[in-house]
Amino acid sequence: MKNCIVIILIISLLNLIGCYYQEQLTPSSYDFDEHSDIQVSTSDTTYKLMGDDYHFANDTLFATIPKKIDRRTTHKLKVNIPVSEIKSVQVERTDTFASIATAFGVITVVLAIVIVVGLSESGWL
Numbered sequence: 260m261k262n263c264i265v266i267i268l269i270i271s272l273l274n275l276i277g278c279y280y281q282e283q284l285t286p287s288s289y290d291f292d293e294h295s296d297i298q299v300s301t302s303d304t305t306y307k308l309m310g311d312d313y314h315f316a317n318d319t320l321f322a323t324i325p326k327k328i329d330r331r332t333t334h335k336l337k338v339n340i341p342v343s344e345i346k347s348v349q350v351e352r353t354d355t356f357a358s359i360a361t362a363f364g365v366i367t368v369v370l371a372i373v374i375v376v377g378l379s380e381s382g383w384l
Contacts, residue, residue, distance in 0.1 A: 262373050269369050278357035286345040298349040301340060318342045 289297075294310040299320065306324060313322040320340040325333045 262377070266369060266373065269365065278354040278361065280352055280354065282350050282352050284348045284350060286342045286348055289348045289350065295350050299340065299345055300347045301344045302346060306338070320345065
């Protein structure tokens, strides 16, 4: 029974496994229509933008940025950032193959341990 609980817990923890990385791009190499969460750096400011908080048109990035006024009040500011002022764009990406391979490897190791423990308890080893 303990083995089943351990397997269920480990498989549920696999939801937390993922291979993420930050990719830094130039404005010309990033597709602003992708609508990923991005971090845009200009010469004087860095903006963290969620996928729904910006759109791109006419060589300008139009963004809505939340600004806290006090603990309870948040005001949304609209900012227009010309592409010529953008120094870099950072995007968080997921490496799908590495995530699947890591999850498969963990499951394989756990199953091997469970099988070896089961065989040793039954007297086969």
